[in-house]
Amino acid sequence: MSLPVPIRAGPEPHRRVSLTTRTLLLVLLALVPALAIQGYNEYALRGTRDEAVRADALATARVVALNLRHLAGGIEQALDLVAEDPTVRTRDHEACTAYLKRAVARIPHLLLLALARPDGPVICNSLGSAPGSYTNGERDYHRRALAEGGFVVGTYARGSATGKASVHFARPLLAEDGTALGVLTAAIDLGWLADYLQPALRMESTATTLTGRDGLILVRRPDDAGWVGRPIASESLAKLDAQGEGVRIDDAYDGRERVIAQVLPDGVLQGMRVIVGRDRDLAFADVDQATRRGLILIALGAALAVAAALVAGRAFIRRPFERLDRAAAAWNVGELDVRTGLRGSSEFGRLGARLDAMAAALQRHDANLREEIERGREMQARQVTMLHELNHRVKNTLATVQSLIRQSAREGTGRAEELEARILALSKTHDLLTRDDWNGAPLREVLGNEIGAYRTAGERFVVGGPDVELPPRHVLALGMALHELATNAAKYGALSKPAGQVRVGWEVVLGESGTSHLRLDWVEAGGPPVVVPKHRGFGTRLISMCIGRELGGVAHIDFAPEGLRCTIEVPMDDTAGIMLSPHLVQGRAVPAPRAAD
Numbered sequence: 001m002s003l004p005v006p007i008r009a010g011p012e013p014h015r016r017v018s019l020t021t022r023t024l025l026l027v028l029l030a031l032v033p034a035l036a037i038q039g040y041n042e043y044a045l046r047g048t049r050d051e052a053v054r055a056d057a058l059a060t061a062r063v064v065a066l067n068l069r070h071l072a073g074g075i076e077q078a079l080d081l082v083a084e085d086p087t088v089r090t091r092d093h094e095a096c097t098a099y100l101k102r103a104v105a106r107i108p109h110l111l112l113l114a115l116a117r118p119d120g121p122v123i124c125n126s127l128g129s130a131p132g133s134y135t136n137g138e139r140d141y142h143r144r145a146l147a148e149g150g151f152v153v154g155t156y157a158r159g160s161a162t163g164k165a166s167v168h169f170a171r172p173l174l175a176e177d178g179t180a181l182g183v184l185t186a187a188i189d190l191g192w193l194a195d196y197l198q199p200a201l202r203m204e205s206t207a208t209t210l211t212g213r214d215g216l217i218l219v220r221r222p223d224d225a226g227w228v229g230r231p232i233a234s235e236s237l238a239k240l241d242a243q244g245e246g247v248r249i250d251d252a253y254d255g256r257e258r259v260i261a262q263v264l265p266d267g268v269l270q271g272m273r274v275i276v277g278r279d280r281d282l283a284f285a286d287v288d289q290a291t292r293r294g295l296i297l298i299a300l301g302a303a304l305a306v307a308a309a310l311v312a313g314r315a316f317i318r319r320p321f322e323r324l325d326r327a328a329a330a331w332n333v334g335e336l337d338v339r340t341g342l343r344g345s346s347e348f349g350r351l352g353a354r355l356d357a358m359a360a361a362l363q364r365h366d367a368n369l370r371e372e373i374e375r376g377r378e379m380q381a382r383q384v385t386m387l388h389e390l391n392h393r394v395k396n397t398l399a400t401v402q403s404l405i406r407q408s409a410r411e412g413t414g415r416a417e418e419l420e421a422r423i424l425a426l427s428k429t430h431d432l433l434t435r436d437d438w439n440g441a442p443l444r445e446v447l448g449n450e451i452g453a454y455r456t457a458g459e460r461f462v463v464g465g466p467d468v469e470l471p472p473r474h475v476l477a478l479g480m481a482l483h484e485l486a487t488n489a490a491k492y493g494a495l496s497k498p499a500g501q502v503r504v505g506w507e508v509v510l511g512e513s514g515t516s517h518l519r520l521d522w523v524e525a526g527g528p529p530v531v532v533p534k535h536r537g538f539g540t541r542l543i544s545m546c547i548g549r550e551l552g553g554v555a556h557i558d559f560a561p562e563g564l565r566c567t568i569e570v571p572m573d574d575t576a577g578i579m580l581s582p583h584l585v586q587g588r589a590v591p592a593p594r595a596a597d
Helices: 013-083 093-106 140-148 190-200 234-243 285-311 318-332 347-411 416-435 443-454 472-491 538-550
Strands: 112-116 122-125 152-158 165-174 180-189 206-211 217-221 246-251 257-263 273-279 461-464 501-510 516-525 554-560 563-572
Touching: 013 093, 013 165, 013 180, 013 190, 013 206, 013 246, 013 257, 013 273, 013 285, 013 318, 013 347, 093 112, 093 122, 140 152, 140 165, 140 180, 152 217, 165 190, 180 190, 190 206, 190 217, 234 246, 234 257, 285 347, 318 347, 443 461, 443 472, 443 501, 472 516, 472 538, 472 563, 538 554, 538 563
Parallel strands: 461 501
Antiparallel strands: 112 122, 112 180, 152 165, 165 180, 206 217, 206 273, 246 257, 257 273, 501 516, 516 563, 554 563
16 A cells, blocks of 8 residues: 655745735835935925025125125225315325325225326326326216216226226316316226125135126136126126026036026116126035935945845745834834834844934934035025124214214314324224124224324333123224324323323123123323313214213213323123123122233
8 A cells, every 4th residue: 555645835936926025015115205205305405505506696796796885985985085185176286196195005905096187188196197198088987977977987997007907986076166177086906806806705616797887897706817808798698688686597608507696786886787606516516415425325225125125035024014114104204213123133123224224324314404404594694694784884884984074074174184093093993893703802902903003112001901802883982982082192191291101991890780881991190281171072072972872881081180081881791792801700800910011
């Protein structure tokens, strides 16, 4: 009798293939949300970056236009001051030439100052050219200054006297009855102008073009060689005219795609164009690099996951599948911190670990992208704030200068040197603020800035006090007040005598309410006997205005016979950038060791 042969169950190819397919589908299902998140983040980041690049290009163009407007305003003020000088108004060649040379020496960015007759021949200039050696009669700025009767800005020209590519600023010299005595002209080298506007271009991929009223190129950065003095191509000019003030994306002359922003200044700069372009590929270089890195991480994670799935095809997959499905659903809605929770040395354990690693990488990448977007927004907001702050400071400064001019006019003639000294002191204080981006300046440096011109051998000044960092508003006001005190001491007080001495001390006091107050004492000794003035002078009023109106403080001036004493006390806001000395205690301040100059 034969025995039955047992039937051994063979492999089930169809079931094995089905299990592998299901496993691979599970892996792909886990990867799809990650890819979707990567794609969405890429789309959102590119959209945000595009908006940021456009906004940055337009903001840069506006900063360039603002800097140009400030430059034109400064030159207009300089020409107004030159027009008031008697040697200029009498049109005497030798006296006028000497004065213009001195004026150009004080304004180093000016290439030339010149006075020409209404019909064009030069009368005098800062280079000492002979009268009538050349004529400006055919120059556009000369004719417009006479026709419009005010300050005008020219376009590209090669100077007759300097021989350099220049842009000219002009205004008529008018007699008392309004007739034109001549035309005052100031020239600026276009190379210097390009360097002056360069700091506004923060990005290496940013280029700027400045054109005049006639479309000729005045400035082209960074590749200005061969462009200055040439007109913009008619095709490009037509696109710019159609664009108006705003931003567009177009191909540049080199075939690369650029973000092009155009600003059209108004006022005396009307007709000029400020064009800023950014290379779009360079602007998106870091985004493209991050995208490639993310895709590589996704591809690596996918390859590892598929390999693990193929090895684990014979295992039971329901529970791992459910975990993977839950994790995939969470990733699909952006919850990249969710993990599968699968661990161990099994196939699905390794697969879960691989997917968790991939999710962590995506989470880091997503966090980096969000941080980049937030940094861009913060940078844009910071730029807007700085523009508003700069505009506010410039308006305050112009108001101060206007007040000085008006008051000097009321005081009568012979005050030009005092007015010039006050404006120069204000300018030097501005230099301190500009050095630290208008964040403030140390009180010790503000004081040294004002008394530096009066230091001689011996202890003319004895200075002592703690280190105090002043905000911009306090720097300007205290600088003007200290300038008036030093000027008065040099003319009438202790510094007018060889044995005279000035002691300056200060301290910062904390009141019971926690508010800080700066107290500064200016004490003179060894000078001529002090006589109480019958009338309150302009310097006294200026000190009261700076301390009282600008800072809400108090300035008390004591005309004691043995020497003038001025006590200034102003409130300080600790949150505004005041750096208090470690010597400061509640209710009083112990001065730092005295430093004698």
